Amino acid sequence: xxxxxxxxxxxxxxxxxxxxxxxVLLGLPIVQLLIFGFxxxxxxxxxxxxxxxNAKDETTxxxxxxxxxxxxxxxxxxxxxxxxxxxxxxxxxxxLAVVFQEDFQNELFHSNKAQIQLIADATDPNQAxxxxxxxxxxxxxxxxxxxxxxxxxxxxxTELRMLYNPELKGAYTSVxxxxxxxxxxxSTMMTSISIVREKELGTMEILLVSPMxxxxxILSKVIPYFVISLINVTTILLxxxxxxxxxxxxxxxxxxxxxxxxxxxxxxxxxxxSTITDSQLAAMLISLLGLMLxxxxxxGYVFPVANMPIILQVISNIVPAKWYIIMVKSxxxxxxxxxxxxxxxxxxxxxxxxxIIISIKRFKIRLA
Amino acid sequence: xxxxxxxxxxxxxxxxxxxxxxxxITFEVYQGEIFxxxxxNGAGKTTAMKMLIGISxxxxxxxxxxxxxxxxxTEEIKKSIxxxxxxxxxxxxxxxxxxxxxxGGIYGLNDSDIKIKSEALIQKLGLQNEADKxxxxxxxxxxxxxxxxxxxxxxxxxxxxxxxxxxxxxxTRRQFWDMIYEAAxxxxxxxxxxxxxxxxxxxDRVSIMVDGVIEALDSPSQLKQNYxxxxxxxxxxxxxxxxxxxx
Numbered sequence: 233x234x235x236x237x238x239x240x241x242x243x244x245x246x247x248x249x250x251x252x253x254x255x256v257l258l259g260l261p262i263v264q265l266l267i268f269g270f271x272x273x274x275x276x277x278x279x280x281x282x283x284x285x286n287a288k289d290e291t292t293x294x295x296x297x298x299x300x301x302x303x304x305x306x307x308x309x310x311x312x313x314x315x316x317x318x319x320x321x322x323x324x325x326x327x328l329a330v331v332f333q334e335d336f337q338n339e340l341f342h343s344n345k346a347q348i349q350l351i352a353d354a355t356d357p358n359q360a361x362x363x364x365x366x367x368x369x370x371x372x373x374x375x376x377x378x379x380x381x382x383x384x385x386x387x388x389x390t391e392l393r394m395l396y397n398p399e400l401k402g403a404y405t406s407v408x409x410x411x412x413x414x415x416x417x418x419s420t421m422m423t424s425i426s427i428v429r430e431k432e433l434g435t436m437e438i439l440l441v442s443p444m445x446x447x448x449x450i451l452s453k454v455i456p457y458f459v460i461s462l463i464n465v466t467t468i469l470l471x472x473x474x475x476x477x478x479x480x481x482x483x484x485x486x487x488x489x490x491x492x493x494x495x496x497x498x499x500x501x502x503x504x505x506s507t508i509t510d511s512q513l514a515a516m517l518i519s520l521l522g523l524m525l526x527x528x529x530x531x532g533y534v535f536p537v538a539n540m541p542i543i544l545q546v547i548s549n550i551v552p553a554k555w556y557i558i559m560v561k562s563x564x565x566x567x568x569x570x571x572x573x574x575x576x577x578x579x580x581x582x583x584x585x586x587x588i589i590i591s592i593k594r595f596k597i598r599l600a
Numbered sequence: 601x602x603x604x605x606x607x608x609x610x611x612x613x614x615x616x617x618x619x620x621x622x623x624x625i626t627f628e629v630y631q632g633e634i635f636x637x638x639x640x641n642g643a644g645k646t647t648a649m650k651m652l653i654g655i656s657x658x659x660x661x662x663x664x665x666x667x668x669x670x671x672x673x674t675e676e677i678k679k680s681i682x683x684x685x686x687x688x689x690x691x692x693x694x695x696x697x698x699x700x701x702x703x704g705g706i707y708g709l710n711d712s713d714i715k716i717k718s719e720a721l722i723q724k725l726g727l728q729n730e731a732d733k734x735x736x737x738x739x740x741x742x743x744x745x746x747x748x749x750x751x752x753x754x755x756x757x758x759x760x761x762x763x764x765x766x767x768x769x770x771x772t773r774r775q776f777w778d779m780i781y782e783a784a785x786x787x788x789x790x791x792x793x794x795x796x797x798x799x800x801x802x803x804d805r806v807s808i809m810v811d812g813v814i815e816a817l818d819s820p821s822q823l824k825q826n827y828x829x830x831x832x833x834x835x836x837x838x839x840x841x842x843x844x845x846x847x
Contacts, residue, residue: 238705249693434687441653441683444706
């Protein structure tokens with residue numbers, strides 16, 4: 233017991249005396265969360281747009297004022313002719329142009345259809361899609377108002393309703409994703425690197441020759457990173473609730489419980505990696521390429537799993553982060569209880585036990 | 601004089617698939633002796649040593665360390681030996697004191713013993729001013745001496761040194777050997793591998809390994825006489841010339 237305690241102290245010495253790693257360990261989650269939560273977001277506010285009103289009648293004025301009043305758009309410039317549109321796009325001042333056809337009001341009230349052209353700068357296709365959606369929504373909104381006043385019997389209504397995330401907040405996808413990624417990064421990569429470092433330095437050999445039990449060596453490696461992971465989870469959750477405005481709908485205890493399972497899974501993966509390789513660089517590359525990439529690509533964090541080709545959907549099942557992210561979303565956003573996530577929890581638990589068994593087996597082989 | 605046998609091997613062999621790294625070596629080492637384990641690179645001495653200290657399993661053959669069988673009593677053996685590896689193997693980001701305390705604790709010494717012994721050790725090595733500095737800041741020679749001191753900190757019966765003086769200047773090497781003599785004088789058996797033939801002269805007895813086999817084993821003076829050589833260097837060259845492997 234005392235040996236273990238001494239060794240944990242030693243591990244913390246290693247961590248605290250390496251300022252750069254320290255900074256990465258504790259700062260990375262914050263930076264990542266803020267970047268993904270604020271900077272990289274599908275929300276676009278105060279986008280500069282141009283208006284070309286070829287009709288200049290009452291209706292178009294009303295629609296324009298709706299654009300003006302929207303948070304999403306600032307009318308940067310009012311154009312006079314079609315020729316000016318391209319120039320404005322090229323200058324980069326605007327991202328969207330709204331063009332009203334001539335005789336707009338007349339067309340709308342007499343032939344029941346009038347045209348508005350939305351021209352978007354599609355150099356960034358995602359942003360363009362978002363902007364067009366926002367603009368369509370504003371126009372749709374106006375049309376709804378108009379129809380209700382006139383009590384027309386047939387109205388075309390497009391209803392958009394965003395379940396769980398009505399404001400389409402970026403945090404709702406980035407928080408579970410960042411948790412899945414950061415915990416894996418810290419627990420898996422740092423654990424594997426710190427074990428492999430002892431091999432590289434030759435101290436592992438000294439420890440194996442000593443009466444120190446190998447499992448104590450490993451345990452003392454794992455515990456500090458478990459603690460740091462818990463600190464990180466706390467930071468992430470505090471940030472997401474208080475800064476990003478993403479409340480925890482479900483039980484916080486349940487959320488912490490599934491997170492601990494996930495951390496165990498990540499730690500055991502780290503030990504497993506450390507048994508495969510003898511170099512810190514290799515351990516880092518395996519952790520980064522072998523784990524981070526699948527987390528980003530296949531966990532459903534960035535790309536929806538349902539849209540993937542079948543083969544990738546199948547592969548995505550072996551990515552632990554996928555199950556963890558599903559559970560975090562269920563508990564945090566939908567507010568589900570254990571009955572809603574038990575399947576995922578069992579899968580993750582099974583993976584964890586599998587990794588632990590394999591790494592214990594492999595570690596013994598290495599000692600022989 | 602009745603000499604106690606502390607290392608005894610019987611046809612100890614290590615095979616890596618087709619390659620026989622260590623081929624049926626049989627020898628004995630006596631208590632308090634400085635035993636030089638020589639051989640060219642690739643001769644198999646590190647592999648042999650790894651089997652003796654219990655981090656590599658022999659393919660066949662037997663060995664006993666301090667009277668304990670290396671197959672069955674590994675835990676007992678671990679407590680009776682000290683080991684200093686080829687690579688410098690203290691924690692560079694821990695202080696001198698922290699390293700001593702850590703390794704003292706690993707070998708089951710209690711806190712008060714560690715405190716008393718580590719102060720004495722720091723005094724002896726003249727590291728009073730460096731005791732709370734990181735090991736990384738020490739010159740290599742001091743690190744080696746510290747590593748050796750830590751390897752025998754728990755007063756083991758046998759200490760295994762794997763090329764302990766690599767990359768150290770001649771003066772420090774001499775001082776290092778003084779420490780080895782002192783340890784041997786205190787009854788610790790020293791099992792040392794080395795490349796330096798002048799160091800071989802300091803040993804009580806040496807064995808010379810060629811291609812996984814012990815070709816010669818005797819005191820340096822006897823070996824020189826047997827091979828009609830002026831120095832251990834000549835003896836070594838004569839034996840190692842026949843080697844088929846190595847780098």
